[in-house]
Amino acid sequence: RAFGIEFTKGGRRYVIKARREVVVSAGAINSPQLLMLSGIGPREHLAERNITTVVDLRVGYNLQDHWALGGLTFIINSTDSIRAERVATLNNVIEYFSQHTGPFSAPSGTEALAFIDTSDPGDEDGYPDLELLFVAGSLVSQPAYRQLFAIDRYVYDEVYGPIRNRDTWMVFPMLLLPESKGRIILRNKNPFEKPLIHPNYFSDGGHDQKVILHGIRKAIELSKTKAFQKYGSRLHDVPLPTCARHGFNTDAYWYCAMKTITNTIYHHCCTNKMGPSDDPDAVVDPKLRVYGVGGLRVVDASVMPHVPAAHTNAPTMMIAEKAADIIKQDWGIPITTRK
Ligand SMILES: Cc1cc2nc3c(=O)[nH]c(=O)nc-3n(C[C@H](O)[C@H](O)[C@H](O)COP(=O)(O)OP(=O)(O)OC[C@H]3O[C@@H](n4cnc5c(N)ncnc54)[C@H](O)[C@@H]3O)c2cc1C
Incomplete structure (x- = not known):
């Protein structure tokens, strides 16, 4: 007891x-x-x-957990995205605290979420297994993001360097019902030491990567709609160096990319x-x-x-x-x- x-x-x-x-x-x-x-x-x-x-x-x-491909970026030709140098202004701070509106009212720049049942996308009562998390900016919008998302400097400079100063938006195609299971184990018997986290992402038979791929394809499809074309949305197509051999935008490329930049949103349970x-x-x-x-x-x-x-x-x-x-x-x- x-x-x-x-x-x-x-x-x-x-x-x-x-x-x-x-x-x-x-x-x-x-x-x-x-x-x-x-x-x-x-x-x-x-x-x-x-x-x-x-x-x-x-x-x-x-x-x-819920995890996604990170860094799926679209470039726009207007200045409507969230960029640190434009957002961090006194006026925006005042607007947020006085009216709860403006760029600070979008948590982490997230402006829209979509929930999709990939097995039957037309079923409004379906049970979603995929989420698209739309962010009004990307890894280039704020200099600290590279470190925050733990992206290797070489990879960052190669892939995102060319669009460092551009306006962009991003989608996290996020797996909602993973089949991969991880495990927490003790490092040792010292209560002051952190335990070891083994997420085991993508350790299932392939289901999880297919759901994320579905999300990537859906996001690209959405970027071509009239609403996004109003801003001249275009998929950023510089490949990740370690995945380039698969050919950009092939299924094999995206499977490689999602295992190279894998983002959790910390929904451990x-x-x-x-x-x-x-x-x-x-x-x-x-x-x-x-x-x-x-x-x-x-x-x-x-x-x-x-x-x-x-x-x-x-x-x-x-x-x-x-x-x-x-x-x-x-x-x-x-x-x-x-x-
Ligand atoms: C960065 C981040 C962003 C998130 N964003 C969102 C979001 O936008 N929306 C959403 O729905 N969910 C979000 N989540 C997930 C959400 O925060 C968690 O699902 C939720 O907080 C889980 O609640 P919990 O009570 O299980 O654990 P926690 O909220 O983690 O609470 C556990 C508490 O126990 C304390 N504790 C741990 N070990 C000890 C110890 N040995 N002795 C004493 N105290 C201890 C911790 O300090 C903590 O206060 C986010 C999580 C993170 C990390």
Whole structure:
């Protein structure tokens, strides 16, 4: 049974005992780390790290995320895109804080999202497996982007150098329902060390790359529509040096490109999977209680069985709201709803 937690603050070590239960909410990377450090996790892996197993569960498996090809860029011949030197002005700051409009009102320059069911794009009630995230700028719009997206300087200069000063827009063709699964493992038994993240992107049989390719083709198709041609949109066609041998714009080229510039949008989840008691991969039950340990719940994105076809922040808040009600119910505390 979980009876409390131990932590350090300001150089001091504290132990806090829980009268009722402990709720772990450290996110999809760190919640599995905390469980494994506490002896809850795959027996073999814990033994490798000299940790005694309390309960043998598939903690850290099933890591899922949303990822995309980065750097799919279109050049325009007007000055309507977001460029750092034009956007970072006092007037824009004032406009945002006084009216919540202007370029700062587009989060990270994102101005439109499209959700597509690639198996049946015409079905309005379909379940999307692809998202197109439209950004009113690109890797050349802000000098810090090269480092932010961890792009090698040589690659950046070769591919994006020629359009360094141009107005551009970009699409992230993003996989929503990946078949590839990653894993979180412990580096060692030191709680102050970060765990190791193995995303295993594109480790499935080829499904994931096909969905992203569908998104690339769709984005190129959209760039040719009247609305985008108003701005003279044109696909930036300087190939990535490591993929050029496939011939720019072939399927093989894009498969190579998406594995060269792979962008996550940090929707990690699912590493303490919720499931019924007969699911060998489940870590928590439908009331989010850890199997085999009393007084211990996990409440965060790690309990999702599968990454949703949506950005993960709101679903995580919904999990938290639901968990609050479950916890109150379990302890006989009345649930009040806001009028
Ligand atoms: C850069 C970035 C941008 C994102 N943008 C969006 C977006 O635009 N829209 C969207 O829907 N989602 C977005 N997400 C995803 C979203 O933020 C997450 O899905 C969501 O926050 C998950 O909530 P969580 O409670 O599971 O984990 P978190 O929000 O990560 O909360 C975990 C908390 O636990 C703390 N913690 C971890 N380990 C320990 C420890 N050992 N001791 C004490 N505390 C600890 C952390 O500091 C953190 O405060 C983004 C994520 C990132 C990283």
